[in-house]
Amino acid sequence: MMVFAFKPNGKPPMGWTDKLLTGIHEIDQQHQVLFDVVARLEQAVTAEEKWSAVHFALVELSSFVSIHFTVEEALMRLHGYPDLDSHIAAHSVFAADLAEIKQHSIRQDVSTEMTTMLKNWLVSHIGVVDKAYVPHLLAAAIVNTPRS
Ligand SMILES: [Fe+2]
Numbered sequence: 001m002m003v004f005a006f007k008p009n010g011k012p013p014m015g016w017t018d019k020l021l022t023g024i025h026e027i028d029q030q031h032q033v034l035f036d037v038v039a040r041l042e043q044a045v046t047a048e049e050k051w052s053a054v055h056f057a058l059v060e061l062s063s064f065v066s067i068h069f070t071v072e073e074a075l076m077r078l079h080g081y082p083d084l085d086s087h088i089a090a091h092s093v094f095a096a097d098l099a100e101i102k103q104h105s106i107r108q109d110v111s112t113e114m115t116t117m118l119k120n121w122l123v124s125h126i127g128v129v130d131k132a133y134v135p136h137l138l139a140a141a142i143v144n145t146p147r148s
């Protein structure tokens, strides 16, 4: 299990676009890992793999999401990001939805609508809400810019 290895698996994850890059290396790697895990989940659902494969992908996604949210929230808090509270609230809503789908996967099939909802949330959250903290964090000069 690679829950704590925040390394994307080499090739760009399915559905990833460089428009989602924040320019903060650590965050970008974490976002790409989230996409990798969502791709595994989508594959398990569309291939109608065993419920346990789908459930495991959701457990893995929850673990990554929880670590990633903690890192982001810590960075924002540390550097006095003014929209911290609303960002945390957005994370909480998603984490609750994800927890519900994870529980659902024990009793019933997970639908492609559910995985699409998770993916769409990630795309729009990264593209809009995460991107909003970038100027503040970069100005605080506390994070590494991408390695060349
Ligand atoms: Fe993020």
Ligand SMILES: [Fe+2]
Residues within 6 Å of the ligand: 072, 087, 091, 125, 129, 130
């Ligand atoms: Fe976020």
